[in-house]
Amino acid sequence: MRACEICGHRYHDRTSGRAASICPFDGGKLVPLPDPLVGRVIAGRYALLEKIGQGGFGVVYRAHHEVVGRDIAIKFLLPELSADANNRERFLREARAANRIDHEHIIDINDFGQTDDGLVYLVMELLEGRSLSEEIARAPLGLARTIEIATQCASALSRAHELDIVHRDIKPDNIYLITQGANRDFVKILDFGLAHMKGELRLTATGAVFGTPEYMAPEQGRGAPMTALADLYSLGCVIFEMLSGQPPFKGTTPDLILKHMRETAPRVATRAHGIPEALDTLVARLLEKQPQKRHRDAFHLLEDLKRISDSLPRVRASVAPDELAKTRERKRSQIEVQTPLQAPTTWERRAMLFRDLARRAHGNALPPWLAQALNDLVDSITRVREAERQLAVAAEAAATREAEIRHMRLRLGRAIDELVRDESRAVGALDELYRELGALRQMHVETETAVTRGLVALRDPSMGATVSRSLAASLHEAGQAAGRWLEAEARLATIQEEIRRREREREDLHFQVDQLKGRLGSGSAEQDHEVTALRDTTLALDRDRAALLDLTAQRAQLITQHLSQFPELRELWTGETPLQNMRG
Secondary structure (H helix, E strand, O other): OEEEOOOOOEEOHHHHOOOOOEOOOOOOEEEEOOOOOOOOEEOOOEEEEEEEEEOOOEEEEEEEEOOOOEEEEEEEEOHHHHOOHHHHHHHHHHHHHHHHHOOOOEOOEEEEEEOOOOOEEEEEEOOOEEEHHHHHHHOOOOHHHHHHHHHHHHHHHHHHHHOOEEOOOOOHHHEEEEEEOOEEEEEEEOOOOOOEEOOOOOOOOOOOOOOOHHHOOHHHHOOOOOOHHHHHHHHHHHHHHHHHOOOOOOOOHHHHHHHHHHOOOOOHHHOOOOOOHHHHHHHHHHOOOOHHHOOOOHHHHHHHHHHHHHHOOOOOOOOOOOOOHHHHHOOOOOOOOOOHHHOHHHHHHHHHHHHHHHHHHHOOOOOHHHHHHHHHHHHHHHHHHHHHHHHHHHHHHHHHHHHHHHHHHHHHHHHHHHHHHHHHHHHHHHHHHHHHHHHHHHHHHHHHHHHHHHHHHHHOHHHOOOOOHHHHHHHHHHHHHHHHHHHHHHHHHHHHHHHHHHHHHHHHHHHHHHHHHHHHHHHHHHHHHHHHHHHHHHHHHHHHHHHHHHHHHHHHHHHHHHHOOOHHHHHHHOOOOOHHHOOO
16 A cells, blocks of 8 residues: 555555556655555445554454444454464454344444455444453452443343353453443453354364463363353453452463362452452352353343342442543544545546646647547546445445344344343242252151151050050151141142243243244344345445546556656646646
């Protein structure tokens, strides 16, 4: 990518020609840009403004969505990794996973694709905030903030798990905190690049280990099949760290994996002061080695967190000044994003200037080839303008439909949340009822045995025909046992009826959830196909526009090469004199 020192227009080498060193429109020197991506427009609507971050897998740019008029973030897979199909697939799975969930506490990924020159990208919402790891590094978060952040994480995971998506790398670096209204700890979970979706083919061999050692569930370390309960274990490690400032275990990677697999995690109350017993128990339950001993699901965890939150004293939260206000208000990159398409009128004026300069050089006797070249240039510019109009219409249609689909998915997702929350409560109530049923059945057996002993004593000939202390004691014990037997018998009937009612309720809720998930799934397939078609149309129009830009630059270059033979005109056509003073 090169830029003209005079007009600022940017050109790919394919446009200007690798050997070209001057702008085809004003003769300015073309210089390489420090970052060839800055100033580029991706998919006809995302203008890259500045690089804002880089990791081991990708690089992130701030960009401006030309259709909806807001800044967004674009993550590109590093070029040295994009040649591998598995790398590309892992990169793009983040988009598919996040798009399936559509939750307020999971980063929005609105678009993804690959450019004609092989750049693989994701288009995401732009987050202005800080990672949870940065916040913990300052100091432990305290009870109220920890529970609030954990509650939001559990809410996001409950939706993901219900849609059969396991994150597999929950850690403070992947939990981002932004300011939304008065809440400066609004959670966004990032990086679903390791997420596993039910029914998806594995990209690596069975037994591969995923995740981050400090937060890795025991079954994860063993390479066993992953379930949603592994995410809950990782979240338990995160809660432990928010409260104490340190994760449960420390050590080298092999040591950490072995400790998660074999050592009982310390109680968080031994690492931090003032931890309520209920919260200490909750964290210990999340860190159980056996998955079945953890919370049944994220909804159960959510309910427990809310109960603990409700038990804490109500303290009015003080909202710290928004440290990021200046960041959000900062000016965009000093490198102005300018392309010929964004200023087609300038191109028309330049074509008019070329015609005037040609007349100055040749009078009214223009060489036929030059007259044709000037007409061809005007025609190219007209076609570029029409291509830009069609591209804007297509891009707006794609953006509008994407927003409509996202709104629908959010609405269905919230409805699923409510039903699954009710189903989870019904399952919890059933668990309690079955536990009570088991205790009552045991009591029923024990009291029946005691009554039987009394009856046997009453019929024993050795007791004689008169009442004795021993007989009275046996009858007294049998009478008390009979009373408890009657109570157990009555309660058993009540509980069995309550279990039947709860089972019907659970089955009804489960049916409703399946119906909504079916609607979401079938609708998603159709909508994904529709959006893909709209995006493909936009990309095709963008390619057509790029080809027209190439053609227009080539036609302009032909004219400028000719005009450069007239030294007396150079100051005019190179742009050193303002365009408005170039006439006549």
